Amino acid sequence: MRAETLVITSESRELARVRAWLGEQLARRGLDSHAQSALQVAVGELTTNSIKHAYDGRAGEPIHISVESREDSVVIQVEDFGKPFDPSRYRHPDLDEMNESGVGLYIVKRLADELTYDLARERGTRWTLVKYQAGTGPRSA
Amino acid sequence: MEIEVTQTGGVTLVVPKGDLDMGTADQMKRTLTELIEKGQSKLVMDLTGVAYVDSSGLGALVAAMKQARAVGGNLKLCGLQEDVRSIFEMTRLIKVMAVHSDRQEAVASW
Numbered sequence: 001m002r003a004e005t006l007v008i009t010s011e012s013r014e015l016a017r018v019r020a021w022l023g024e025q026l027a028r029r030g031l032d033s034h035a036q037s038a039l040q041v042a043v044g045e046l047t048t049n050s051i052k053h054a055y056d057g058r059a060g061e062p063i064h065i066s067v068e069s070r071e072d073s074v075v076i077q078v079e080d081f082g083k084p085f086d087p088s089r090y091r092h093p094d095l096d097e098m099n100e101s102g103v104g105l106y107i108v109k110r111l112a113d114e115l116t117y118d119l120a121r122e123r124g125t126r127w128t129l130v131k132y133q134a135g136t137g138p139r140s141a
Numbered sequence: 142m143e144i145e146v147t148q149t150g151g152v153t154l155v156v157p158k159g160d161l162d163m164g165t166a167d168q169m170k171r172t173l174t175e176l177i178e179k180g181q182s183k184l185v186m187d188l189t190g191v192a193y194v195d196s197s198g199l200g201a202l203v204a205a206m207k208q209a210r211a212v213g214g215n216l217k218l219c220g221l222q223e224d225v226r227s228i229f230e231m232t233r234l235i236k237v238m239a240v241h242s243d244r245q246e247a248v249a250s251w
Contacts, residue, residue: 012164019160019193037193037224044195048163095233100204103232104196110231 001029003068010051010061010080018047018065022076025067029074031131039076039131042111045104046078046127054082054124072136073113081124085117113137144172152251153181154244158190161198169198173205173216182214185247189220194228206238215239219247 006021008014019040026036047063055061064079093103109115114130130137142159153176161169176184184205188194206216217239221229229235241247 012162015162015164016160034224038227040193041195041224041228044162044193048195048197051163093232098203098207098234098237099232100200100207101196103199107196107228107231 001069003066005064005066008047008063008065009059010055010057010063010082011059012048012051014063015044015047018043022065022067026074029067029069031074035131038111039074039129042108042129043076043078045108046129049085049104050078050080050082050125054080054085056083058082073130073132076129076131077126078129079124079126084119084121084123085125085127087117142168144169146172146176148181149248150251152183152185152248154248155184155186156190157186157188160193161191161201162193162195163197166197166201170201170204173201174208177205177208177212177214182209182212183251184209184214184216185244185251186216186218187220187244187247188218188222188225191225192222194225196232199228199232199234202238203234217241217247217250219244 004025008018022040022043023036026039043065050063062081066077068075090105093099093106112129113132116128118126142157142165145156147154157169159165209216219241220243221240241250
């Protein structure tokens with residue numbers, strides 16, 4: 001199945017559209033409802049980060065979300081063109097604290113099998129998230 | 142997001158319907174803050190009608206829970222759907238928040 005891309009603008013009301021579109025894409029690719037839900041949360045968190053941090057809450061800026069099937073996995077990319085992600089500012093949350101913020105990226109890391117980011121671009125960040133089919137991928141070994 | 146608020150005994154029951162994400166977290170936080178400021182700090186939230194919660198939504202609930210506890214109340218949760226529950230487990234909030242299986246049990250726990 002070929003890669004599909006959704007282009008949204010940086011407003012929180014667009015998050016529901018992302019979830020609906022992604023759910024449909026993942027269902028067509030045979031992922032069950034729990035896997036769909038997990039990836040909707042992960043992609044929602046990355047999109048929220050783009051809105052809040054890359055664009056500092058500015059509306060009307062582009063965010064691209066793409067889904068591609070591979071033999072043993074689904075690859076999802078979330079790309080913005082704002083302020084690049086600064087890995088030096090990421091802190092693993094202390095989960096013994098009752099955190100009001102700072103757990104979004106932690107959630108993405110827990111839900112994805114692989115998560116990488118590409119900063120070698122003119123502007124912004126491209127996140128790539130890989131989810132392997134059950135029984136495949138590095139975590140199945 | 143629709144948020145229904147009712148009183149049962151001395152407990153305030155909050156029943157949201159819809160997704161709890163960055164777009165609705167502020168509305169949720171505002172609703173809970175107003176209730177606590179009016180003295181309604183014994184809160185039960187039934188999440189049966191919420192299929193999606195992200196970190197912004199969790200943040201709103203944690204902030205309200207802290208605010209309620211600071212004045213002798215609490216925010217107790219019930220009716221978590223399986224996928225929502227897994228987010229609470231992943232962030233370990235399931236251990237620090239009072240989570241009950243259903244509304245009756247949560248209200249009775251007060």
